[in-house]
Amino acid sequence: MTGEMTSISKPHRIFSISGYLVGDRPAGFLLSLVAGFIDTSAFIILFGIFTAHVTGNIALAGASFVDQEEESTLTRLLMIPVFMLSVALTSLLARFARRRQWPVFAVLLTAEAVALTIFLIISATLTPALILDVQEEYIFPIGMSGVVAMAIQNTLMKEARVFKSYIPTTVMTGNTTQLTIDLVQLIGAKFDSGEVAKQEAAESWERISRYLPVIIGFAIGGVAAAFLIFVSESWWTLVFPTIIISVLAIAAYVHHYTQPSAS
Secondary structure (H helix, E strand, O other): OOOOOOOOOOOOOOOOHHHHHOOHHHHHHHHHHHHHHHHHHHHHHOOOOOOOOOOHHHHHHHHHHHOOOHHHHHHHHHHHHHHHHHHHHHHHHHHHHHHOOOOHHHHHHHHHHHHHHHHHHHHHHHOOOOOOOOOHHHHHHHHHHHHHHHHHHHHHHHHOOOOOOOOOOOOOHHHHHHHHHHHHHHHHHOOOOOHHHHHHHHHHHHHHHHHHHHHHHHHHHHHHHHHHHHHHOOHHHHHHHHHHHHHHHHHHHHHHHOOOOOO
């Protein structure tokens, strides 16, 4: 009796640049890099205005109030309602795109690219010769445009629904906390040979592999922004994060419309 062995060949997944870029780790890294770049740029040039970590402006507003700087206090506090309004509008845009069956991730990335372009234009127009001495009346419109862009990115991480789990790309406090917890759990599992410990170690390592690129990206973005600002003394350095988000948006569109299920 002879048996015939048949082999079932599994379809090979063709590598796609667009598919790679919109994956959890690359997209998370690039988005956090942009946030670090924008937040650091605005903080340095606008004398302590946060655009990504917007709640930090509350503490700075308190410091300005103590120093009796009413205009500076008001400017910082106004960033909160601007942020909230931008989040609300972005969420409405995401709902509209979802109803129309548009790629939400790509649509929101496009909105962020437009907002970053406006941020760049307003900043370069109001302060064309940047000498790290922006006048107080220009701080609000420039800071507001940056906050709008980062509010879109904050909302994008919640609304896009393309990431395995929600990981903030604009504020690193929670990410650093989770990374530390996972490192402790991973190390602790090394001293336990049980199955539960092995599962916990695997889960911790998986989370670390997603959180670490985000934290590194934010740090690189911040360092790059500080270096380029002091070298160029120009808002035109914002062209780099704008290009990154634009490329990511294009990749998201390409990836969506080249999928077999896409109509």
